[in-house]
Amino acid sequence: MTTDALLASDTAVDAPEDRLRRAKVASRSVARLTSDEKRAALHAIADALVVHRERIVAANADDLRRGEEQGIGASLLDRLRLDAGRIEALASAVRQVAALPDPVGQLVRGQRMYNGVMLEQRRVPFGVVGVIYEARPNVTVDIAALALQSGNAVVLRGGSAARSSNTVLVDVMRGALEAQGVAPDAVQTVDDFGRDGARALMRGRGLVDVLVPRGSANLIETVVTESIVPVIETGAGNVHVVLDESAPDDWARDIVVNAKVQRPSVCNAAETVLVVRSAAERLVPAVVAALQHEGVTVHGDDAVASLASDVVPATEEDWETEYLSLDIAMRVVDTLDDAIAHIRRYSTGHTESIVTADARNAERFLDEVDSAAVFANASTRFTDGSEFGFGAEVGISTQKLHARGPMGLPELTSTKWIGRGSGQVRG
Amino acid sequence: MTTDALLASDTAVDAPEDRLRRAKVASRSVARLTSDEKRAALHAIADALVVHRERIVAANADDLRRGEEQGIGASLLDRLRLDAGRIEALASAVRQVAALPDPVGQLVRGQRMYNGVMLEQRRVPFGVVGVIYEARPNVTVDIAALALQSGNAVVLRGGSAARSSNTVLVDVMRGALEAQGVAPDAVQTVDDFGRDGARALMRGRGLVDVLVPRGSANLIETVVTESIVPVIETGAGNVHVVLDESAPDDWARDIVVNAKVQRPSVCNAAETVLVVRSAAERLVPAVVAALQHEGVTVHGDDAVASLASDVVPATEEDWETEYLSLDIAMRVVDTLDDAIAHIRRYSTGHTESIVTADARNAERFLDEVDSAAVFANASTRFTDGSEFGFGAEVGISTQKLHARGPMGLPELTSTKWIGRGSGQVRG
Numbered sequence: 103m104t105t106d107a108l109l110a111s112d113t114a115v116d117a118p119e120d121r122l123r124r125a126k127v128a129s130r131s132v133a134r135l136t137s138d139e140k141r142a143a144l145h146a147i148a149d150a151l152v153v154h155r156e157r158i159v160a161a162n163a164d165d166l167r168r169g170e171e172q173g174i175g176a177s178l179l180d181r182l183r184l185d186a187g188r189i190e191a192l193a194s195a196v197r198q199v200a201a202l203p204d205p206v207g208q209l210v211r212g213q214r215m216y217n218g219v220m221l222e223q224r225r226v227p228f229g230v231v232g233v234i235y236e237a238r239p240n241v242t243v244d245i246a247a248l249a250l251q252s253g254n255a256v257v258l259r260g261g262s263a264a265r266s267s268n269t270v271l272v273d274v275m276r277g278a279l280e281a282q283g284v285a286p287d288a289v290q291t292v293d294d295f296g297r298d299g300a301r302a303l304m305r306g307r308g309l310v311d312v313l314v315p316r317g318s319a320n321l322i323e324t325v326v327t328e329s330i331v332p333v334i335e336t337g338a339g340n341v342h343v344v345l346d347e348s349a350p351d352d353w354a355r356d357i358v359v360n361a362k363v364q365r366p367s368v369c370n371a372a373e374t375v376l377v378v379r380s381a382a383e384r385l386v387p388a389v390v391a392a393l394q395h396e397g398v399t400v401h402g403d404d405a406v407a408s409l410a411s412d413v414v415p416a417t418e419e420d421w422e423t424e425y426l427s428l429d430i431a432m433r434v435v436d437t438l439d440d441a442i443a444h445i446r447r448y449s450t451g452h453t454e455s456i457v458t459a460d461a462r463n464a465e466r467f468l469d470e471v472d473s474a475a476v477f478a479n480a481s482t483r484f485t486d487g488s489e490f491g492f493g494a495e496v497g498i499s500t501q502k503l504h505a506r507g508p509m510g511l512p513e514l515t516s517t518k519w520i521g522r523g524s525g526q527v528r529g
Numbered sequence: 530m531t532t533d534a535l536l537a538s539d540t541a542v543d544a545p546e547d548r549l550r551r552a553k554v555a556s557r558s559v560a561r562l563t564s565d566e567k568r569a570a571l572h573a574i575a576d577a578l579v580v581h582r583e584r585i586v587a588a589n590a591d592d593l594r595r596g597e598e599q600g601i602g603a604s605l606l607d608r609l610r611l612d613a614g615r616i617e618a619l620a621s622a623v624r625q626v627a628a629l630p631d632p633v634g635q636l637v638r639g640q641r642m643y644n645g646v647m648l649e650q651r652r653v654p655f656g657v658v659g660v661i662y663e664a665r666p667n668v669t670v671d672i673a674a675l676a677l678q679s680g681n682a683v684v685l686r687g688g689s690a691a692r693s694s695n696t697v698l699v700d701v702m703r704g705a706l707e708a709q710g711v712a713p714d715a716v717q718t719v720d721d722f723g724r725d726g727a728r729a730l731m732r733g734r735g736l737v738d739v740l741v742p743r744g745s746a747n748l749i750e751t752v753v754t755e756s757i758v759p760v761i762e763t764g765a766g767n768v769h770v771v772l773d774e775s776a777p778d779d780w781a782r783d784i785v786v787n788a789k790v791q792r793p794s795v796c797n798a799a800e801t802v803l804v805v806r807s808a809a810e811r812l813v814p815a816v817v818a819a820l821q822h823e824g825v826t827v828h829g830d831d832a833v834a835s836l837a838s839d840v841v842p843a844t845e846e847d848w849e850t851e852y853l854s855l856d857i858a859m860r861v862v863d864t865l866d867d868a869i870a871h872i873r874r875y876s877t878g879h880t881e882s883i884v885t886a887d888a889r890n891a892e893r894f895l896d897e898v899d900s901a902a903v904f905a906n907a908s909t910r911f912t913d914g915s916e917f918g919f920g921a922e923v924g925i926s927t928q929k930l931h932a933r934g935p936m937g938l939p940e941l942t943s944t945k946w947i948g949r950g951s952g953q954v955r956g
Contacts, residue, residue, distance in 0.1 A: 332928060472557075490640075504930045525783060528787055
């Protein structure tokens, strides 16, 4: 069925499919907003968030109360919490997105065809972007801002834990759009439909142009398996740091500690250190001590345990685990080949880094390790849209189709071929 | 499950999954072949096709015999047929692919990070490309050549009508690879598993990096719906030509005739002509006559019928139909807006063209029509990999994710971020 036939379909008003249809209609006008108009709309959203902060905090209090009753734990409660300061930060993030280069219309490539037709490939918005995510309500605002700046309409399905906050945030953003003369249906939520909302997004072929799941491995697996619309998988990070024979002591220690400790709960944090045997005696004691000094529990194999104290014995499960906590696995491997083989077996293809002074080994590692980002002599924590200079990020793609690694604004666009001729026909 | 865990899974030897696993292993060495090595491998394949032409023709005779018994019709039989001349053409197409620029390693973009880390994004092969296709056996060779030149392994699932031909073609290609020291498992077929072969490709998460369906709308729909691996949808073309008020007589006539007649059976052939009312009296009689002169049946609305003879009355179904034959629908619309609205309703998003002397209308059309390719004053037949200068093409994508329009070698690659540092950590 073509899009317009879908738009004409007869379903009850305010079924989730109805919201998708309205998003599709809105996407046509949003796609053609100028950069100036989009900038004004995003600034209006930022202002409105600040103006309506008390209403947002009140809705957030509902979510926090429910979360406490359900005993979701202090760290999740903290992620859920919005206060005046955090709302200011949200608004400021929206203004930062407004300052990013508009990807729509960017020339990707072009040529003059053999017959004189002038051909160009330009970035165009996807149309309707669907996002299914969990927990933090700031994602609601970040994603809406990124979608609008890239000329897309967005349909959001957030986690039930943040439902009251998300409802008010979407309502505030829609109000700001309407006041700017921008179709408010460009930002919608299907949270109120529960599972049916997520299902409509996954089955919305012809209405949803791309669907991005952000959250637990479970959520992502469900969306990838059930969706019949194109999905960009954002993924788990079982991230490795390899310490090569020639790794300098200070780089080895600093990079491992930073990759683990600087923010342990995120996907680019290191989870396993692989030490080449010829460097183990030199590096393991100091690296383990530095990690333990930062409160990290080291889960090591026998070789690691024989070189350092207070090492918890590692099992097969440790090589597979994305701890997202102050835990790290450590293993001594015979050669760089064995390190690469270990990564091949256990990595989720997010980020890996090697510490080495040997250019040959650095290049081999960068070439052979098949992950979204590979580093030599730098922390794995750099795989991040802000660090790469993209501004905010939609997520970090661990799939190979369309986008791989941190996704910024250009990754929220498609392209279109445009040809200008003067009567040319094919011979 | 990680790839290596999948590789270690215990299933019967020579289940279709086993072939996928062997393709995955082969993909690792194929990804690292140099351009010279790939060129040599493709020339070896081209030579082998010519050397083994009698064996190929004999296998093809089996398919032709079976096709005749099943009464598949003269045009399908012709598409199926391989003779010495067509095998020479196949070999020559492989040599042309070998002459195309190697996309692997191409620098997409790069920057020096704020902290001195040198960052670059380079093209890398997908890994394993799956293709499910129908009918013509030359697709088997074209796709294998494109996959190899872009550093990928390929697993093919061809139509049952060409099964004997495909089996021998794959066998000949594998022999040529082996003689060149390239892993023969880089080219495989799962034809002999029937439906289970297609199912294994669609369910091969972690083993198949991208799946491309090529063929009927039905085939594509099935793959899009059932696959849990990323799909690039290649699509049907309900292609429109709009004749605007100011369309020059000669361009209008030549472009419509060329777009319909030059090769009616392909997806970029025009299926509907929309004529703006103010130009109808001037253009319709001559355009209809020119089409009828080429043997085209015109299915027109009342306005068209009142301006030309021998017009078959058009129904709603005609606007929806991709004829792929010497038939065309023609409708008079009040304004350019109505033409764009008609396209929005009925187009499959493949290609549309406007004929106009009015720059304002040309730019509006190019901007507002949301198809993979949009032309002003040129035939729709130009949406084609060879015409765009890509060499052979994998197909024409009508989805917005990853690739849109003709897919050449770069569209068969992913990217990878590579960072080279000197001990940088995140602050």
